[in-house]
Structure formats: structure tokens, C-alpha cells
Amino acid sequence: xxxxxxxxxxxxxxxxxxxxxxxxxxxxxxxxxxxxxxxxxxxxxxxxxxxxxxxxxxxxxxxxxxxxxxxxxxxxxxxxxxxxxxxxxxxxxxxxxxxxxxxxxxxxxxxxxxxxxxxxxxxxxxxxxxxxxxxxxxxxxxxxxxxxxxxxxxxxxxxxxxxxxxxxxxxxxxxxxxxxxxxxxxxxxxxxxxxxxxxxxxxxxxxxxxxxxxxxxxxxxxxxxxxxxxxxxxxxxxxxxxxxxxxxxxxxxxxxxxxxxxxxxxxxxx
Amino acid sequence: xxxxxxxxxxxxxxxxxxxxxxxxxxxxxxxxxxxxxxxxxxxxxxxxxxxxxxxxxxxxxxxxxxxxxxxxxxxxxxxxxxxxxxxxxxxxxxxxxxxxxxxxxxxxxxxxxxxxxxxxxxxxxxxxxxxxxxxxxxxxxxxxxxxxxxxxxxxxxxxxxxxxxxxxxxxxxxxxxxxxxxxxxxxxxxxxxxxxxxxxxxxxxxxxxxxxxxxxxxxxxxxxxxxxxxxxxxxxxxxxxxxxxxxxxxxxxxxxxxxxxxxxxxxxxxxxxxxxxxxx
Numbered sequence: 001x002x003x004x005x006x007x008x009x010x011x012x013x014x015x016x017x018x019x020x021x022x023x024x025x026x027x028x029x030x031x032x033x034x035x036x037x038x039x040x041x042x043x044x045x046x047x048x049x050x051x052x053x054x055x056x057x058x059x060x061x062x063x064x065x066x067x068x069x070x071x072x073x074x075x076x077x078x079x080x081x082x083x084x085x086x087x088x089x090x091x092x093x094x095x096x097x098x099x100x101x102x103x104x105x106x107x108x109x110x111x112x113x114x115x116x117x118x119x120x121x122x123x124x125x126x127x128x129x130x131x132x133x134x135x136x137x138x139x140x141x142x143x144x145x146x147x148x149x150x151x152x153x154x155x156x157x158x159x160x161x162x163x164x165x166x167x168x169x170x171x172x173x174x175x176x177x178x179x180x181x182x183x184x185x186x187x188x189x190x191x192x193x194x195x196x197x198x199x200x201x202x203x204x205x206x207x208x209x210x211x212x213x214x215x216x217x218x219x220x221x222x223x224x225x226x227x228x229x230x231x232x233x234x235x236x237x238x239x240x241x242x243x244x245x246x247x248x249x250x251x252x253x254x255x256x257x258x259x260x261x262x263x264x265x266x267x268x269x270x
Numbered sequence: 271x272x273x274x275x276x277x278x279x280x281x282x283x284x285x286x287x288x289x290x291x292x293x294x295x296x297x298x299x300x301x302x303x304x305x306x307x308x309x310x311x312x313x314x315x316x317x318x319x320x321x322x323x324x325x326x327x328x329x330x331x332x333x334x335x336x337x338x339x340x341x342x343x344x345x346x347x348x349x350x351x352x353x354x355x356x357x358x359x360x361x362x363x364x365x366x367x368x369x370x371x372x373x374x375x376x377x378x379x380x381x382x383x384x385x386x387x388x389x390x391x392x393x394x395x396x397x398x399x400x401x402x403x404x405x406x407x408x409x410x411x412x413x414x415x416x417x418x419x420x421x422x423x424x425x426x427x428x429x430x431x432x433x434x435x436x437x438x439x440x441x442x443x444x445x446x447x448x449x450x451x452x453x454x455x456x457x458x459x460x461x462x463x464x465x466x467x468x469x470x471x472x473x474x475x476x477x478x479x480x481x482x483x484x485x486x487x488x489x490x491x492x493x494x495x496x497x498x499x500x501x502x503x504x505x506x507x508x509x510x511x512x513x514x515x516x517x518x519x520x521x522x523x524x525x526x527x528x529x530x531x532x533x534x535x536x537x538x539x540x541x542x543x544x545x546x547x548x549x550x
Contacts, residue, residue, distance in 0.1 A: 009385075012392070014400035073287040087536065088295040091302065094532045095525040096482035098500045102507055102521040103301040106308065106514050112317035114304065121320070146298055151543065158544040178283055199391075207395045210484050214507055228395060228485075235399050236489060244399045251396040259391030263384075 012252065019245035035246040044222050045247075048230040054137060055144070055226065056205045062145045063152050063201050064194060070149075071156030072182045076168075086157060089150035100147045101214035105130075108139065108215075130216055133223035140224055144211055148204070152197045159193040160186060192265065199262045203255055227251055305525065309333070309518040316515040332519035336506070341495050342523060345502035348491070352414065352498060353480040356421040360476050361469055364427025369457055371428065372435035373443065386425040394420065395485050402489055416490045417498070421480050427472050430542065434468030435461065471542030474535050478528060499524045 018028075019035055039045045074085050092100055107113050110128040119127045129135045163186065171181050187194075209228040212218055218225040218233070227247060235244035308316050309332055311325045336342045370376070371383050394401060401420055402411075410416030438461060446456040462469070487498045497505070506520040532539065 009389075011394075011397040011400040011404060014404065015397050018400055018403070069287065070291050073284065073291055077288075083536065085291060085295060086540065087532075088299055090539065091529065091532060092298060094478065094528045095302065096484075096500065096528065098482070098484050098504050099305070099521045099525045100301065102503070102517060103305045105507065106518065107301060107304060109514070112319065112514070114321055117319050117321060154540055154543050158540065203391065203393060207393045209395070210504075214504060231396070231398070232485070235402070241399050241403075248396045248399055252392065255392055255396065259388070263388055263391060 015245050015248050015252070018242060019249045020242075031242065035242040038243055039246055039250075044225060045230060047222050048225045048227045051137065051223075051225060052206060052208070052227045055141060055208055056202055058141045059145050059148075059205045060198055060201045062141070063149050064198055066145070067149055067152035067156050067197065068187060068190075068194075070153050071160055072186050075157050075160040075186075082157060086150075086154055089153045091150070092147045093150040097144075097147060097210040098214065100143065101211045104143050105215050131220055133220055136216055136220065136224045140211055140215065143215065144205070144208060148201075152201070155193055155197055156190060159190045163189045195265070196262060199258060202258055206251065206255065302525070305518050305521055308515055309522045311515050313513040313515050316513070316518070332513075332515045333523070335516055336520050336523065340502065340506070340520075341497075342499075342502065342520070344495050345497050345499045346523070348414075348417075348496065349481055349499040352417045352421075352487075353477045355414070356418050356480045357473055357476040359418070359422045360424070360427040361472055363422070364431050364472065365462060365465075365469065366457070367428045368431035368435050369461060372432050373440070373461075374453075386428055389425050390429060394424075398485065398489060401486075405490060411490060412493050412496045417487060417496075420486060420490075421483070427476065430472050430475075431465060431468050434465040438464050467538075467541060470535075471538045474531065474538045475542045478531065481528065 020030060020032060070085065070089070074082055107115050108129050110116050110126065110131060115129070116127050129139045167185050167189070168181060171185060176184070207228045208226050209232060212224055212226050212229045213232075216224040218229050228251075231244050231247040231251070234240040234247065307323075307325050310328045310330070311322070312327065312329050312331065315322055315326065371379065371386075405411060405416045405420065408416070410419070442460055442464070443456055446460050451459065481498075482500060483498075484500050484504065487501045488504075491497045491501060494502075503520040503524040506517045509517070511517075
């Protein structure tokens with residue numbers, strides 16, 4: 001309980017306080033809302049917000065859509081096949097974003113990466129997906145999505161296995177096609193799981209960091225900066241702890257608002 | 271007649287989607303295949319164009335290099351120690367708190383539980399600045415304490431284990447009480463053994479989570495010898511050494527333990543991830 005208070009509740013309050021101060025190594029000076037003003041005058045901050053929103057929207061849509069597709073196609077197949085699918089999509093989640101970012105960075109390397117080679121081999125010339133502001137966002141979206149979709153698939157499969165068998169039998173008697181079964185019975189039945197997956201994924205994408213640091217470094221020319229990366233740079237590179245705290249407070253408010261519906265349902269179930 | 275056609279269409283739709291799914295699964299695993307095979311190539315083969323799809327001559331020299339040039343053994347120890355100790359604390363504290371929330375009535379219980387649950391939704395990453403300053407004030411930078419304690423504060427363990435305790439029948443407690451056992455004895459001798467699957471799931475999920483944690487360990491372990499495997503490996507990425515085989519060897523060292531854990535305990539993952547999230 002003390003640990004919980006010291007490392008969880010107190011930091012939130014402390015973060016709010018720090019966001020109103022200018023902090024140098026040892027001294028703190030109260031500056032009111034100046035840190036927030038600084039933020040709102042920094043184009044990179046808006047770039048970070050914009051990119052974060054793009055990431056959230058696309059990664060969450062892809063994850064929910066694809067996980068629903070995979071789970072609804074495999075949930076009623078035999079157990080060995082289900083666990084093969086579960087396993088092969090979950091392994092990248094297991095080995096972590098750090099490792100996956102390193103491999104992707106090698107694969108995408110313009111000089112000697114496999115993807116660049118294949119592209120050249122097909123006669124399409126040289127390609128530098130991470131060095132181009134137009135392609136860097138889609139690449140990060142794809143890598144993050146492909147690495148993390150396994151978790152959503154596991155949740156969906158478990159929740160679909162729990163759907164009452166009688167519903168499917170009734171549908172079969174009525175001669176419903178598989179597509180009808182999926183869209184009319186399966187997807188509505190797993191509604192709560194969809195809400196849960198959506199919210200935990202929004203929050204997970206909000207704090208996206210590793211892939212940015214290791215794959216793009218926020219570049220080229222800040223075109224892939226995210227809020228979390230911006231926060232980190234301000235805090236630990238530019239030593240702007242006050243500004244970084246302000247970013248943290250803004251992200252805290254966003255997360256809190258997002259998590260209200262989920263919390264409500266969790267509390268109700270209890 | 272129409273039913274037969276329907277069935278055919280249904281199967282076609284099913285077959286196509288399953289083919290796509292399997293192909294995408296294999297595509298998804300390919301980067302890992304590339305990681306392993308690259309780490310076994312020598313430094314000139316790894317950047318060869320066209321690439322060798324399978325290493326022509328297998329060498330372990332990249333691994334030797336990582337262990338010789340970097341304190342990779344120390345990083346591995348740090349990872350095991352930090353993940354292990356954090357997880358044990360999470361389980362002991364989590365089990366006691368979860369038992370209290372599940373079975374014992376006390377004042378303010380609901381409010382405290384709601385605050386606990388709310389904290390599940392707030393990623394500690396966004397509080398990294400105040401968190402860092404607090405650990406700094408405690409003098410915990412570059413220490414195992416600093417690497418462990420902030421990981422322990424979190425309600426996930428309590429939440430997961432409470433779900434398991436809620437499923438245990440109250441009759442067992444009453445039976446224990448009739449036999450003259452006090453609350454502590456009931457907890458340790460009757461309840462904890464029943465929720466062993468929950469503890470197993472929590473152990474693995476938490477261990478993996480701390481093992482794979484990056485941002486906090488990056489900030490708190492600044493000395494090279496205090497880095498965890500994840501952070502240490504990632505520094506290889508920014509290394510000026512252009513040899514990708516060497517970097518891939520580092521990444522493989524960080525990945526292999528998790529792969530082993532997954533293969534041995536797949537069941538626990540599915541149980542743990544779905545407990546609390548999926549309601550029927």
C-alpha cells in the first residue's frame with residue numbers, strides 16, 4: 001500500500017506540481033502556466049499530437065479489425081490449429097517491441113536490408129521507407145500492429161469460445177451463412193471484449209516509444225515524433241523537466257477520460 | 271438446393287480467410303527467423319546481396335563478441351534478478367491484498383478497490399518525470415531498488431488474483447474456521463493452494479512484463495553494468511559498429527528466454543491474459 005502510494009498516487013500529484021515549475025538540476029522556480037505556453041508555441045508538440053492521433057486511430061482500427069477477422073475464422077476449428085494461430089501471433093508480443101524494432105530496422109535498412117533488396121530486385125529502384133516522411137508513419141503503424149495484434153487475438157478467441165453454442169445451432173437450422181453468423185451473432189456477442197481491447201490499445205498506442213526510438217529516432221525531420229517520445233526527449237535530453245511534466249499531465253488527462261467507460265464496466269461487474 | 275450452395279459458399283469463404291491468416295502468421299514470424307539466422311552469419315554474409323536465405327556457414331562468433339565486448343552476462347543477471355524479485359513481491363503482496371478485497375469486509379473497501387482499479391488504466395510511463403525524481407530523492411538511481419520498486423506498484427496482480435479468490439467457495443473458509451484455524455492459516459494453507467493456477471499466470475505475465483520493460487529501465491539504469499538485457503541490447507543498435515550480425519546476436523539473447531518461457535507455459539498466458547478481461 002505504501003509502495004502503491006509512493007510510486008503511483010504521489011507521482012501523479014507531483015507531476016502536476018512540477019508542470020508549473022521551471023526545473024534546473026537543483027533549483028525549482030514557480031512559473032505558473034509558462035510550461036504549457038511553451039508547449040503550445042512549439043510546432044514539434046503539435047506534430048507529436050498529430051502523429052499520436054494518427055497512430056492511435058490506425059493501429060487500433062487495424063488491430064480490432066484484424067483480430068476480429070482472425071478470431072472469428074479460427075475459433076471453432078480444432079484445438080491444435082487454434083493454438084498454432086494463437087502462438088504464432090503471440091510470439092512477437094512475447095519477444096518485445098525492443099527486439100522486433102531491431103529486426104525491422106535491419107530489414108528496412110536502405111543499404112543492406114532485405115526489404116530494400118527485394119524492392120530493388122523487382123526493378124523498382126532504391127527505397128528508404130524510414131527516411132521518407134511519407135512512408136515512415138505507415139511503416140511504424142504496420143510494425144506496431146503486426147507485433148502487438150496477438151494479444152487482441154487471444155482475447156477474442158477466448159471470448160468467442162465462450163459464446164453459447166445454442167446460438168450457432170439455431171443459426172445453422174435457419175441456414176445462415178458463415179458470414180451472417182459472424183456478423184449477426186459473433187461480433188455482437190463479443191462487444192464487451194471489443195470495448196476492452198479498444199481501450200487498452202488506445203492507451204498502449206498513446207505511450208508508443210520504443211519503436212520510435214529504435215526505428216526512426218523521431219525522424220526524418222520530426223515526422224514520426226510521438227507524445228511519449230517528445231516527453232522523453234524534453235525530460236532526459238533537453239533537461240526541460242517542467243515542460244516534460246506538462247506533457248505528462250496532458251497525457252494523464254487524456255488517458256483518464258478514455259478509461260472512464262472501461263472503469264465503469266469493471267466496477268459494475270464487481 | 272439453396273442450402274447446398276450456401277454450404278459451398280460458406281466453405282469457400284472459410285478456406286480463403288484461413289489461408290490468409292496462416293500466411294500472415296508465417297509472415298509475422300519471418301522477422302524472427304531472419305533475426306536468428308542473421309545472428310549466425312558472419313559479418314560479411316549478413317549484408318550480402320542477394321541475401322542467403324539460410325546461413326551458408328554457421329558461426330557463433332557474434333555471440334562471443336557480444337559477451338566479450340559488452341557486459342551481457344551482467345545484463346542477463348540484472349534482468350533475471352529484477353524481473354524475479356519484482357514478481358515475487360507482486361505475488362506475495364498481491365495475494366494478500368486480493369484475499370482481503372475478496373473475502374474480508376473492512377471499512378472503505380469499495381473505495382480503495384476503485385482507486386486500485388483506476389490505477390490499472392494509467393500507464394506509469396507518462397508519470398516518468400516525477401517517478402524519476404522520487405527515485406532520485408530516495409537515492410535509488412542505478413540501484414536494484416530503483417529498478418524494482420516502481421514495478422511493484424501496480425494493481426494488476428491484485429486484480430488478477432482477486433478474480434481467482436472470488437471463485438473459491440466460502441464454505442472452505444468456514445470449514446477452516448470450525449477446525450480452529452485463524453485467518454492467516456486459512457489464507458496460507460487453504461486459499462493459496464487453491465489459486466495456484468492464478469499465481470502461476472501472474473508469475474509468468476509479470477515476469478515477462480518486467481523483462482520486456484524498456485523505458486523505465488532505460489532511465490533508471492544509467493551505468494552500463496546496471497542495464498537490463500533489453501536496454502543493453504538496444505544500445506547495441508545505436509552502437510557505431512556497423513555489423514548487423516552482432517546486433518542481431520544481442521537481440522537474440524534478449525529474445526530467447528521469452529520464447530522458452532512461452533513454449534513451456536503457453537497455457538498460463540492464455541489463462542492470465544483472459545482472466546479479468548473476458549466475461550462470458
